[in-house]
Amino acid sequence: MSELIQTPHVRSQLGAKLRQMRQQAGFSFEEAAFKLDKSTKSLRRCETGFTTTDVHLARSMMDLYDIRDDTLLDEVRQASRRSTERQRQRHRQRSDTAASKMTEGTTGFGPHRSSDV
Numbered sequence: 001m002s003e004l005i006q007t008p009h010v011r012s013q014l015g016a017k018l019r020q021m022r023q024q025a026g027f028s029f030e031e032a033a034f035k036l037d038k039s040t041k042s043l044r045r046c047e048t049g050f051t052t053t054d055v056h057l058a059r060s061m062m063d064l065y066d067i068r069d070d071t072l073l074d075e076v077r078q079a080s081r082r083s084t085e086r087q088r089q090r091h092r093q094r095s096d097t098a099a100s101k102m103t104e105g106t107t108g109f110g111p112h113r114s115s116d117v
Contacts, residue, residue, distance in 0.1 A: 036064060
């Protein structure tokens with residue numbers, strides 16, 4: 001459970017590392033986004049940790065920035081795995097809530113009356 005809570009922190013650390021790599025390679029934000037075939041919004045979301053970076057993008061970044069980081073891909077996988085676990089947990093919670101409403105006879109669309117059926 002503690003791993004799920006740490007997900008935003010893991011993503012923000014990863015994003016900071018990606019931003020540092022880009023800056024060390026001497027690429028402007030716009031130039032890197034263009035060369036990676038990403039929108040500036042998409043790249044910014046990766047670098048701020050708002051979204052999870054996939055392995056393919058991380059490899060493209062290392063190629064473009066001419067940087068080899070043996071731990072980066074593992075970090076990307078770890079952040080992605082935690083994000084996926086969190087999504088599954090939310091899905092289970094929504095499913096459980098919907099199932100309990102169905103067993104209670106409510107649909108979430110107002111009161112259920114037997115005379116409406």
